[in-house]
Amino acid sequence: MSRITVYTARKVRTMNPSFPEAEAVAVRDGRIVEVGTLDSMKPWLGAHEHVIDDRFKDHVLMPGFIDPHIHPAVGGVLLPSYWITAMEWQLPDRISPAIKTHEGYLERLGEIERSMDDPDEVLLTWGFHKIWHGDVFREQLNEISQTRPVFVLQRSFHEAVTNDAGLDWLEAERSELERHHQIDLETGRFFETGLAVLFQSVNKITLNPERFARGLEMHKRMVHLGGHTTVGDMAYPMMNHDFEWEMLSERIDRDDVPFRMKIVPRGALRGDWNGSPTENLARVNEMETLGTHRLRFGNAVKLFADGGFNAELMQLLPPGYIDGHHGEWLVAPEYFRALAEQYWKDGKQIHVHCTGDMGLELALTVLEDLLAVQPRFNHRFTIEHCGVSTPEQAGRIRDLGAIVSAAVYYVHELGEAYWHHSIGYERAFQMSRMGTLERLGITTAFHSDFVVSPPQPLHTAWVAVNRFAESGAVLGERERTSLDFAMRAITIDAAYVLNMENEIGSIRAGKLADFTVLEADPWETPLEDLKDIPIWGTVFEGRPFPVEK
Amino acid sequence: MTTRIPITILSGYLGAGKTTIINRLLSGDHGRRVAVLVNDFGAVNIDASLIETEDDNTISLTNGCVCCSIGDDLGAALDAQAARHIPPENILLEASGVAEPKRIATHVGFWPGFELDALIVAADAETVRNRANDKFVGQLVRSQIRHADIIALTKTDLVGPEAARGVKAWLRNQVPNARIFEAPNGTLPVALAFGADRASNALSGPVEPAPHSHLRTVMCVPGTGLSRAGLARAIEALPSSVHRVKGFFRDLETGRMTLLQCVGRRHEFLEAPTDTETVLVLIGVGSDTEMNGAMDLLTASDALEADPKSTFAARISD
CATH class of the missing domain: 3.30.1220.10 (CobW-like, C-terminal domain)
Incomplete structure (x- = not known):
């Protein structure tokens, strides 16, 4: 048996309500053996060889942060692009500063173009958003470069814009672009289905294995920078199992990686609109046998109800959207039900992507029926995202024993935009209703859904406790949560959502020795500064991993 | 003159009878070289004697037709058809049951090398009226019917002539001047599907x-x-x-x-x-x-x- 290492700290916030604070934690073979003070742990220290490591004497230890819902493959695709964003993003090799003006956008794009050495490299930039960056059209991109293809990808893939060199570079004939109703050659804009024509060519860059591997490396470092020791890949695979599994095995399942990933397979693959539920179950069960030390499976699947929140395709109950458009179902409700029934009977934990209140209504209706057909305890049916919901639905989530993994960031980035342009004040005011979930005692995790929002749990918690909208105004003060609730949502309650709370999520004897090392104590920091607490790094299974400065 | 490959979209909600129509069309002795692109490859059911070759996502038939799985990339599935040694004369594309028809019509109708021929929506005489009032999918089903060039009314044999007349009257009430074709056993003549x-x-x-x-x-x-x-x-x-x-x-x-x-x-x-x-x-x-x-x-x-x-x-x- 190995020697015990005792980490002493200014404070240990255990997130174990029975034993909330400590000064030292003793670790052996990657697991916690004792929590308390040097004095209280004497029986252990007296009996075993040990070493005291006081490198954290000025730091605060918390349980390793957990983000139960990210998409590594999306990171693999997007991180190698050039980012120009309206919000500040901390990237592994750079900060993408908040650029909120049209002039600022074009200036930054010009800088990037001039910095590129290879004249043949295509310039792909992600993060553009009209609200902040105004109209960016072909002519302006021609001024950035006459010869280099430039593709401006809108932040949530609503549209893309290119220059003349880009139009020439695309595989599709000019005449085919010209007749397309959702491509405007004058402005160089591609939108909706026109985007697919652009990606027909652009995907050949983004899915290049070497580039994807580089993106995954950057993604790993972002996960570490955020202070995570566990993340959930909430819908695996994104596109192609063989390709992604090879990439993940090679890049994540390594001794120098300071986090583990819980992989939740898709209950039905993309493009499979009505495949047999039994065959899907067999596929998922077979996949579960692939698990390794860092790439873990559990008895869980991901299903989808309604469309994307950022794309305004969530399904809404009346009165719907201001402009009268409708959301979409990602799979037919009957097929969703058939899949849910299959996985329910097999005893799986079911995570359901629900963004709008009608999507949530469907999920809860199906859950209620499943409970009537075959009651289950501790089923952990999880509502993923929970963007627009009603207070009554929150009550039903509790009554049915469901739990929530929430995309809290919506209210920060989109709250005001959706108030003015999408759903109006009252519902925008109450979106991501975390305060209600807290009052009802519903177990809740927060997630980033990276790249929907930054993978920084303290930032997510900051949104939940403050509900600062993009302008800085507070939107929905009654839906703010307590600090305790928010910190549980990125530690022990997130562990519960991943069905790993016996191993991670709090600092107590027997659990894995995963810590996030903070430069300040969240409980002694003003709530509005929560996101700015510096992270020293993490301890993963007993080994310190400082973040690279 | 255009050399684009014409696409007929077969839309319709789950259970509307799309797969039956496809199975019949694929097995038919109609002399057209049609490529049928489907979502659920496993549901395609063709007499083995008509099958020339078969692999994981393509079935080639002795009548010159092929049936392919769309997978998760519709554009790539279309590109693969255009790249065939002898491209098909027509494509029949099975839309997913939850697809908004006008969106998929724009998507494939403007895909480089292709054009929209017809948007046919299968409606099930037994269930379409209930579906059109369903809390979750009513709006979608009504939208599918409204955007159809031609409505293929299926399962009329199961409901009887009087009920079928009722459904047709209801459809005409939903969509004035609707083009309705009764396809009781899922039979969709090629002249109707492809002109x-x-x-x-x-x-x-x-x-x-x-x-x-x-x-x-x-x-x-x-x-x-x-x-x-x-x-x-x-x-x-x-x-x-x-x-x-x-x-x-x-x-x-x-x-x-x-x-x-x-x-x-x-x-x-x-x-x-x-x-x-x-x-x-x-x-x-x-x-x-x-x-x-x-x-x-x-x-x-x-x-x-x-x-x-x-x-x-x-x-x-x-």
């Missing part, structure tokens, strides 16, 4: 016989040039028993040979090669009197009028 034979010269030869008593094809060679505006107006006035019109005519205004394509309530005019022979073909389910009356209406458009206008483009994007 009169695509090769322009075939139009002047004998027209393929309609395999079903209630689908009729009427052909006529107008003696004079025709006016686009007059045709456009005549098309608006056609009875709902006329499902398709295709024809070549000399445009009175420009003097050029012009192609008219009309599916359901949607039509377009395109430039045609100068040496094309004049002909008009109607496909529909009307009586002889009705079909001939419709032809008379079209060929009466022989006076020059102002403001020719195509509604084709407007309809699929509105």
Whole structure:
């Protein structure tokens, strides 16, 4: 048996309500053996060889942060692009500063173009958003470069814009672009289905294995920078199992990686609109046998109800959207039900992507029926995202024993935009209703859904406790949560959502020795500064991993 | 003239009978080289004696048709068809049950190398009315019906003639002038799915016989040039028993040979090669009197009028 290492700290916030604070934690073979003070742990220290490591004497230890819902493959695709964003993003090799003006956008794009050495490299930039960056059209991109293809990808893939060199570079004939109703050659804009024509060519860059591997490396470092020791890949695979599994095995399942990933397979693959539920179950069960030390499976699947929140395709109950458009179902409700029934009977934990209140209504209706057909305890049916919901639905989530993994960031980035342009004040005011979930005692995790929002749990918690909208105004003060609730949502309650709370999520004897090392104590920091607490790094299974400065 | 491959979209909610239609079409002895792109490959069920080769996502049939799985990339599935040694004459694309028809029509109708021919929506006589009122999918089902060029009413054999009449009346109430085709056993004639034979010269030869008593094809060679505006107006006035019109005519205004394509309530005019022979073909389910009356209406458009206008483009994007 190995020697015990005792980490002493200014404070240990255990997130174990029975034993909330400590000064030292003793670790052996990657697991916690004792929590308390040097004095209280004497029986252990007296009996075993040990070493005291006081490198954290000025730091605060918390349980390793957990983000139960990210998409590594999306990171693999997007991180190698050039980012120009309206919000500040901390990237592994750079900060993408908040650029909120049209002039600022074009200036930054010009800088990037001039910095590129290879004249043949295509310039792909992600993060553009009209609200902040105004109209960016072909002519302006021609001024950035006459010869280099430039593709401006809108932040949530609503549209893309290119220059003349880009139009020439695309595989599709000019005449085919010209007749397309959702491509405007004058402005160089591609939108909706026109985007697919652009990606027909652009995907050949983004899915290049070497580039994807580089993106995954950057993604790993972002996960570490955020202070995570566990993340959930909430819908695996994104596109192609063989390709992604090879990439993940090679890049994540390594001794120098300071986090583990819980992989939740898709209950039905993309493009499979009505495949047999039994065959899907067999596929998922077979996949579960692939698990390794860092790439873990559990008895869980991901299903989808309604469309994307950022794309305004969530399904809404009346009165719907201001402009009268409708959301979409990602799979037919009957097929969703058939899949849910299959996985329910097999005893799986079911995570359901629900963004709008009608999507949530469907999920809860199906859950209620499943409970009537075959009651289950501790089923952990999880509502993923929970963007627009009603207070009554929150009550039903509790009554049915469901739990929530929430995309809290919506209210920060989109709250005001959706108030003015999408759903109006009252519902925008109450979106991501975390305060209600807290009052009802519903177990809740927060997630980033990276790249929907930054993978920084303290930032997510900051949104939940403050509900600062993009302008800085507070939107929905009654839906703010307590600090305790928010910190549980990125530690022990997130562990519960991943069905790993016996191993991670709090600092107590027997659990894995995963810590996030903070430069300040969240409980002694003003709530509005929560996101700015510096992270020293993490301890993963007993080994310190400082973040690279 | 276009060399794009025409696509017929087969839409309709879950259980509307799309797969039965596809299975019948694939097995049919109709002489067309059709590629059928499907979502659920496992549901395709074809007599083994008709299968030439089969692999994980393609079945090649002895009648020249192929059936392929769409997978998760619709554009790639279309590109693969265009890249075949001998590309198909027509594509039948099975839309997912939850697809908004106008979105998928725009997606595939403008995909490089392809064009929209028809949007056919399968509606199940047994369940469509309930589905159209469903809390979760009512809006989607109504939208699918509203955007159909042709509604294929399935399972009429299961509900009986009286109920079928009721459903048709209800559909016409939802969509004035709806083109409805009864497909009791999932039988969708190729002339309805893909129109009169695509090769322009075939139009002047004998027209393929309609395999079903209630689908009729009427052909006529107008003696004079025709006016686009007059045709456009005549098309608006056609009875709902006329499902398709295709024809070549000399445009009175420009003097050029012009192609008219009309599916359901949607039509377009395109430039045609100068040496094309004049002909008009109607496909529909009307009586002889009705079909001939419709032809008379079209060929009466022989006076020059102002403001020719195509509604084709407007309809699929509105």
